[in-house]
Amino acid sequence: MSECMEVTATTLLEPKMPRSWRRASKPHKFCPGCGHGDVLKALGTAIDDLGIQDRVVFGCDIGCSLLAWDFFECDTVQAHHGRTTPVITGIKRARPDRICIAYMGDGGGYAIGAQHLVNAATRNERITVILANNTNYAMTGGQMAPTTLPGQKTETCPYGRDIEAMGNPTLGPEMVAAITKENAYVARGTMANMRQLTTMLKKALQNQIDGRGFSFVEALASCPTNWRMNAKSTWDFVEKEMPNYFKVGELKVPAPKEG
Amino acid sequence: MTDQTINQQKPVQGEKRMFMTGNEVIAYAALAAGAEMMCGYPITPQNEIMHYWTRLAPKYERRFLQTEDELSAGFSTLGGVLAGRRAFTATAGPGNVLMQEPLSMAEMMRIPIVLIVQQRGGPSTATVIYSQQEVTLTCYGGNGEGARIVYSPSNHQELYDYTLKAFNTAWTYRFPTFILGDGYQAKMRESLTIYDPAVRGVQMVPTEPIIGGPGAPGTEREAVHLRNTFNTEEELYEIITAMMGEYDRIAPSIVEHEAIQTDDAEILILSHGVVSRATAAAVRELREAGIKVGSFRPITLRPFPVEALRNALKPVKKMLIVESAQGQLAKLCKEAIYGETTPIEYIFKPGVGVTAEEVVAKVKAMA
Amino acid sequence: MANEVKIALAGEGGQGVQSVAEIITEAANEEGKEALYIPNFGVEQRGGVSIAFVQIAEKQKIGSPKFEKADIVIALSDRAVLRSRQYVDERTVFVYDKSIQGVEDDLPKNAKQVLAIPAIEVAKNELHPRVFNIVIMGAVLHATRVVSEEQAKQALENKLGYKFEQNPELREMNHKALARGMELVAGLAQG
Numbered sequence: 075m076s077e078c079m080e081v082t083a084t085t086l087l088e089p090k091m092p093r094s095w096r097r098a099s100k101p102h103k104f105c106p107g108c109g110h111g112d113v114l115k116a117l118g119t120a121i122d123d124l125g126i127q128d129r130v131v132f133g134c135d136i137g138c139s140l141l142a143w144d145f146f147e148c149d150t151v152q153a154h155h156g157r158t159t160p161v162i163t164g165i166k167r168a169r170p171d172r173i174c175i176a177y178m179g180d181g182g183g184y185a186i187g188a189q190h191l192v193n194a195a196t197r198n199e200r201i202t203v204i205l206a207n208n209t210n211y212a213m214t215g216g217q218m219a220p221t222t223l224p225g226q227k228t229e230t231c232p233y234g235r236d237i238e239a240m241g242n243p244t245l246g247p248e249m250v251a252a253i254t255k256e257n258a259y260v261a262r263g264t265m266a267n268m269r270q271l272t273t274m275l276k277k278a279l280q281n282q283i284d285g286r287g288f289s290f291v292e293a294l295a296s297c298p299t300n301w302r303m304n305a306k307s308t309w310d311f312v313e314k315e316m317p318n319y320f321k322v323g324e325l326k327v328p329a330p331k332e333g
Numbered sequence: 334m335t336d337q338t339i340n341q342q343k344p345v346q347g348e349k350r351m352f353m354t355g356n357e358v359i360a361y362a363a364l365a366a367g368a369e370m371m372c373g374y375p376i377t378p379q380n381e382i383m384h385y386w387t388r389l390a391p392k393y394e395r396r397f398l399q400t401e402d403e404l405s406a407g408f409s410t411l412g413g414v415l416a417g418r419r420a421f422t423a424t425a426g427p428g429n430v431l432m433q434e435p436l437s438m439a440e441m442m443r444i445p446i447v448l449i450v451q452q453r454g455g456p457s458t459a460t461v462i463y464s465q466q467e468v469t470l471t472c473y474g475g476n477g478e479g480a481r482i483v484y485s486p487s488n489h490q491e492l493y494d495y496t497l498k499a500f501n502t503a504w505t506y507r508f509p510t511f512i513l514g515d516g517y518q519a520k521m522r523e524s525l526t527i528y529d530p531a532v533r534g535v536q537m538v539p540t541e542p543i544i545g546g547p548g549a550p551g552t553e554r555e556a557v558h559l560r561n562t563f564n565t566e567e568e569l570y571e572i573i574t575a576m577m578g579e580y581d582r583i584a585p586s587i588v589e590h591e592a593i594q595t596d597d598a599e600i601l602i603l604s605h606g607v608v609s610r611a612t613a614a615a616v617r618e619l620r621e622a623g624i625k626v627g628s629f630r631p632i633t634l635r636p637f638p639v640e641a642l643r644n645a646l647k648p649v650k651k652m653l654i655v656e657s658a659q660g661q662l663a664k665l666c667k668e669a670i671y672g673e674t675t676p677i678e679y680i681f682k683p684g685v686g687v688t689a690e691e692v693v694a695k696v697k698a699m700a
Numbered sequence: 701m702a703n704e705v706k707i708a709l710a711g712e713g714g715q716g717v718q719s720v721a722e723i724i725t726e727a728a729n730e731e732g733k734e735a736l737y738i739p740n741f742g743v744e745q746r747g748g749v750s751i752a753f754v755q756i757a758e759k760q761k762i763g764s765p766k767f768e769k770a771d772i773v774i775a776l777s778d779r780a781v782l783r784s785r786q787y788v789d790e791r792t793v794f795v796y797d798k799s800i801q802g803v804e805d806d807l808p809k810n811a812k813q814v815l816a817i818p819a820i821e822v823a824k825n826e827l828h829p830r831v832f833n834i835v836i837m838g839a840v841l842h843a844t845r846v847v848s849e850e851q852a853k854q855a856l857e858n859k860l861g862y863k864f865e866q867n868p869e870l871r872e873m874n875h876k877a878l879a880r881g882m883e884l885v886a887g888l889a890q891g
């Protein structure tokens with residue numbers, strides 16, 4: 075069995091389940107080997123470590139992220155495709171004491187919701203946006219996404235993504251880093267490095283807790299179902315191919331708080 | 334760009350019996366109609382229209398653009414139409430909601446766009462499966478008066494025929510034109526005959542650039558100045574009055590309906606789209622049981638076949654309106670038959686299908 | 701075949717009920733009959749019970765794409781039994797796989813006939829697990845007679861011909877699976 079499958083399998087074991095996960099909704103509804111489960115595991119651990127479960131308001135988009143509508147033992151709202159960022163922005167502005175998280179896919183964040191991401195980042199909204207990048211529109215059956223790699227075949231680019239016609243894959247964190255103030259936190263993590271991803275998510279949430287600024291984490295995530303790959307090639311794609319284009323690391327880290 | 338060799342032949346030649354899904358039917362119909370461009374955004378249950386189009390279109394030098402959302406898909410399609418292309422888009426549910434903004438511009442500026450809608454459950458994201466809950470939205474969405482044409486087909490043959498027709502209607506009358514299908518029609522397989530319109534004597538209405546056409550503006554021709562904004566109330570009033578006057582004048586040549594055994598019907602069943610398959614089957618069974626029942630189906634929901642329905646109503650003692658929505662067809666019907674006092678009963682099943690059995694049971698209870 | 705025949709096939713994703721429905725309806729269409737097939741679908745890409753709704757008629761156009769009660773229901777897993785028994789009434793033949801454990805109490809009580817067939821076992825022990833759905837197809841064909849065996853074979857050829865060319869044994873195995881499926885139901889109907 076590959077490493078990828080093991081991660082998912084252990085995710086389902088009781089002792090390893092983050093406290094903030096809702097037990098009644100496990101095992102979760104994602105496909106076997108799906109990256110969403112891992113990203114939400116890292117998020118669950120980050121919420122546990124920061125002790126904020128009772129203050130979290132979690133918003134999920136329409137995309138496979140919608141399957142997380144009852145994932146956490148936290149108040150959760152499912153928004154419309156692409157609209158989670160403004161819904162969460164509204165909640166945060168109305169209740170600044172809540173820790174407000176918007177969770178979405180690359181289609182939700184970089185295509186239909188791109189204007190919301192750009193404007194929330196520009197306004198330095200004190201929210202945390204987490205985006206799972208799986209290089210396709212998974213929920214609708216594997217169409218081209220803003221993040222589809224050059225030459226990659228999908229249902230709507232059956233002959234491979236042609237960057238002459240469709241441009242380069244979106245570099246989300248790079249874009250957000252360029253338009254945010256210095257007290258924003260921006261990073262790209264990957265399900266292939268869960269410890270690092272958890273740390274990034276903790277920093278992103280801490281930045282909101284400190285009331286400093288916008289925080290954004292993209293996570294490289296697998297979609298074996300629509301990639302039509304077995305466990306090994308799925309893992310290779312996440313670990314080797316994706317980071318060639320999507321560089322993993324922190325892009326913007328606020329200076330330490332004074333005093 | 335691709336490894337696709339260009340096929341010089343027509344995509345659909347002669348006539349051919351096929352067994353396929355409704356989404357496939359639409360892709361083939363659009364190709365056969367000579368549609369040159371599709372812009373779209375994925376949404377279930379219309380995705381396969383794009384999937385088939387992206388596989389076939391490059392072989393016949395047709396264009397495709399996947400946009401960042403439905404607003405962009407709708408407006409890009411408008412751009413294509415303005416530039417003189419037979420262009421279309423397809424959507425469903427929440428995507429249809431977003432499409433209302435470009436469609437509103439199309440109404441005001443008389444842009445002959447064709448939009449395929451495969452209705453799914455609503456409101457909001459609801460289900461990706463099926464409903465008839467986009468009737469009001471499709472007929473009257475936008476901040477206007479519903480200056481649009483809406484066909485509601487009920488089987489794959491009609492899906493093909495009316496998709497061809499939609500392009501001609503749009504380009505003849507210059508009102509945005511819709512094919513209102515649904516998730517069942519999108520995903521089910523059944524037989525139909527696809528054909529090259531030419532072999533059936535169907536001429537495709539030629540398209541022409543509305544903007545950016547040949548000739549130098551100012552010298553060789555007048556420059557085109559299109560707008561959707563007006564200064565005074567009176568100006569707008571005049572434009573809308575003229576537009577709706579024209580709409581009413583052309584409506585009789587557009588309206589279509591299907592009436593089954595209405596001549597002596599004492600009970601009239603009203604339905605549209607895929608639901609009328611169930612009502613047609615119910616009429617067959619009920620007639621065998623000796624019940625005088627007929628079925629009326631508007632094929633155009635907008636404009637609505639008002640006269641035909643009023644005529645069909647003459648022998649009728651009771652009406653039954655059946656739809657997979659909470660009264661959206663009923664509203665259109667009641668407006669059409671204003672003043673009539675025929676008692677009406679309903680089967681409203683928002684978001685789920687209707688079977689012949691249910692209709693039979695209801696009519697037997699009414700008879 | 702007087703009126704239309706209604707068939708509901710229910711199984712787990714991967715058991716191939718949708719491809720059985722597709723092959724049968726394509727075969728019926730080739731025979732000049734009216735056929736309609738619609739799968740169930742939802743938001744989840746995987747998981748859940750997969751159901752195929754099939755209707756075949758001699759000439760008459762099919763009515764609504766889904767139906768309330770089927771002439772024959774085939775259930776291939778425990779969850780499929782639970783999901784599909786709603787399509788059963790006193791005219792329905794309910795067929796399920798013998799190997800499904802612990803469903804005795806969940807089987808429909810109102811069916812015309814309830815048949816347990818060892819399709820999974822036959823496919824695994826006599827043929828190959830891969831042709832399990834073709835065994836099921838044979839069972840459906842015998843129970844409903846919606847298309848002839850020849851036409852079914854032709855439809856298989858259309859669908860899998862390119863694979864058969866590479867590996868003629870595969871063709872033979874599929875044909876055997878079809879025949880075994882038919883026998884499984886024939887045996888029960890007599891007994």
Ligand SMILES: Cc1ncc(C[n+]2csc(CCOP(=O)(O)OP(=O)(O)O)c2C)c(N)n1
Nearest residue numbers: 136137138155179180181182211212213376
């Ligand atoms: C307005 C609107 N348009 C389209 C859709 C259909 N839709 C649902 S999910 C989705 C894309 C999902 O892709 P992504 O956001 O990348 O998330 P993933 O499923 O890959 O996790 C789309 C286009 C919708 N629900 N609403």
Ligand code: SF4
Nearest residue numbers: 105108138212297745
């Ligand atoms: S389709 Fe892809 S993204 Fe969606 S749950 Fe399955 S593996 Fe995950």
